[in-house]
Amino acid sequence: MMQQQDQSTEGKRTREHAVKLSDKDFAFICKFIYQNTGIVLNESKREMLYRRLTRIVRERQLSSFSDYCQLLKTQGDKEKDYFINAITTNLTSFFRENHHFEYLIKEELPRLMKTKATMANGKKRLRIWSSASSTGEEPYSIAITLNECMEKVLAKWDVKILATDIDSNVLAKGKTGIYDIKRIEDLTKHRKEHNFYQGCGNSQNSVKVHDKLKSLITFKQLNLLHDWPMKGPFDVIFCRNVIIYFDKATQQDLFARYYELLAPGGLLFLGHSENLGNYQQYFENVGRTIFRKPM
Ligand SMILES: C[S@@+](CC[C@H](N)C(=O)[O-])C[C@H]1O[C@@H](n2cnc3c(N)ncnc32)[C@H](O)[C@@H]1O
Numbered sequence: 001m002m003q004q005q006d007q008s009t010e011g012k013r014t015r016e017h018a019v020k021l022s023d024k025d026f027a028f029i030c031k032f033i034y035q036n037t038g039i040v041l042n043e044s045k046r047e048m049l050y051r052r053l054t055r056i057v058r059e060r061q062l063s064s065f066s067d068y069c070q071l072l073k074t075q076g077d078k079e080k081d082y083f084i085n086a087i088t089t090n091l092t093s094f095f096r097e098n099h100h101f102e103y104l105i106k107e108e109l110p111r112l113m114k115t116k117a118t119m120a121n122g123k124k125r126l127r128i129w130s131s132a133s134s135t136g137e138e139p140y141s142i143a144i145t146l147n148e149c150m151e152k153v154l155a156k157w158d159v160k161i162l163a164t165d166i167d168s169n170v171l172a173k174g175k176t177g178i179y180d181i182k183r184i185e186d187l188t189k190h191r192k193e194h195n196f197y198q199g200c201g202n203s204q205n206s207v208k209v210h211d212k213l214k215s216l217i218t219f220k221q222l223n224l225l226h227d228w229p230m231k232g233p234f235d236v237i238f239c240r241n242v243i244i245y246f247d248k249a250t251q252q253d254l255f256a257r258y259y260e261l262l263a264p265g266g267l268l269f270l271g272h273s274e275n276l277g278n279y280q281q282y283f284e285n286v287g288r289t290i291f292r293k294p295m
Pocket of ligand 1: 088090132222224240241245
């Protein structure tokens with residue numbers, strides 16, 4: 001009886017040890033995430049971090065968060081990537097913040113169709129970057145918009161949509177182009193029918209985007225904090241609902257780099273709760289969270 005009690009007390013102690021996220025470990029994790037992703041975590045995110053870390057510590061069969069911090073210090077990029085994937089918030093949807101797509105349809109694409117010069121290859125060049133593309137709903141919404149607006153002329157255009165994200169899991173999901181059917185339930189009947197195939201048999205609750213959309217998009221892993229290999233210029237850049245996780249200095253640094261990569265007259269879309277801060281003076285505000293680089 002006495003022995004049983006000892007064992008259960010010991011078990012409880014071990015569990016308590018395992019579930020306690022010390023201030024020191026929390027500080028280490030916050031710094032690690034900030035240095036590797038730019039994402040700022042503070043006390044308000046402690047609960048979220050705790051939940052996600054608990055899952056990883058269990059998966060790794062470790063007995064404490066300190067052990068996991070040690071693992072992050074000693075293991076190479078593989079553990080780091082796994083951890084970053086677990087920490088990022090990937091919320092997105094098709095035609096999220098629809099006013100941006102409306103602006104493309106009503107203002108920007110008609111303007112570009114009128115003004116774009118034909119290149120030596122006889123085509124007109126259009127480059128769009130979805131710079132935190134998550135699981136792909138954003139770049140596919142851009143591709144659907146282009147198809148709707150430019151379908152008749154698209155063959156005469158050299159169109160490329162670059163979709164990047166730091167998280168390798170969401171990119172892999174985006175590349176498949178396969179989604180739960182519920183993800184498109186708010187789209188119009190026309191959009192559903194013209195852009196998605198519904199699966200059958202075991203896959204009847206899934207849809208797959210048409211190849212004509214997939215062929216416009218290239219998915220690539222890219223950490224916004226690192227060097228950007230592409231030269232641009234981009235006609236449109238989507239930077240939505242990502243800088244919200246960064247501090248002001250990182251945001252300003254990114255805006256300068258987006259500005260450089262945009263063509264004169266190019267557009268930058270930000271998320272609903274984001275703004276350019278001091279960088280606003282270099283752009284013209286042409287709509288809700290829509291900014292144009294001057295010609
Ligand atoms: C909330 S989602 C936004 C998705 C989409 N832009 C939208 O508005 O619906 C934020 C995305 O930013 C990505 N992200 C976070 N830090 C990043 C970084 N340093 N470089 C590139 N992507 C990052 C995350 O992986 C996540 O998929």
